Amino acid sequence: DAKTTQPTSMDCAEGRAANLPCNHSTISGNEYVYWYRQIHSQGPQYIIHGLKNNETNEMASLIITEDRKSSTLILPHATLRDTAVYYCIVRVMDSSYKLIFGSGTRLLVRP
C-alpha cells in the first residue's frame, strides 16, 4: 500500500472548518483513500473514503486532487468533540482487507 504523509498536529477554532491534508504521491490507480479518526482511548471510527471523485457524507467531505497525489479531509463546522487523531490511509481493495495506519494528524479544536 502507498505511504501517506500527514502533518503531526493541527488546530482550529470551534465552529470553523478544519482542513486536514494528506500526501500520497505514490498512490496507484487501484488504491482508495480512507480516513479514520481515533478519539482518545477509543477504537478508530470510519469517516469517509474515495477513489478519485470528491465525496461528502454527514461527517465530512473528501477532496482528492486530479492527479490523486494528495487529498484533504474537511470537517465543515468543527466541534470540541472532533478533537482526535485523524488517519489518512491508502489501501488497495484486495483479499487481505488490511488497513495499515500511519502516524496521523492530531487535531485540537479550540473553544
Added chain:
Amino acid sequence: GAVVSQHPSRVICKSGTSVKIECRSLDFQATTMFWYRQFPKQSLMLMATSNEGSKATYEQGVEKDKFLINHASLTLSTLTVTSAHPEDSSFYICSARSQGTYEQYFGPGTRLTVT
C-alpha cells in the same frame, strides 16, 4: 448497525500469567477479524488477521505463540496474551469485516496492564 464490542475494557494481570481478550460482532457476521496493538502516543499496529475457522495470519515480528488468536465463530474472536510481561502492556483493539465488504468496524479497545 455494525457494532463491535470488546471484553474486558481494562485488565490488570501479573507478570507470567495469561489474559484473554474477547472481540464480538454484535449485529453482523464477521468473516474476518483483525487485532491491533497501540502503545501510548503511537499509531495502531496490525498484529494479525483471522478468518473464521482457519488459523490466524500474523504480521512480521509478532510472536504467534505468545499472542494466540482464535476465531471459532462468525461473531467471536479471542486474543490470548500468554506469559504476559510488562512490555506487553498496551491498548489492544480488534476490528471486524463482514463478508462481501471491505469495511472494518472497530471495537472500543482493551487496555492491558501487566504488573
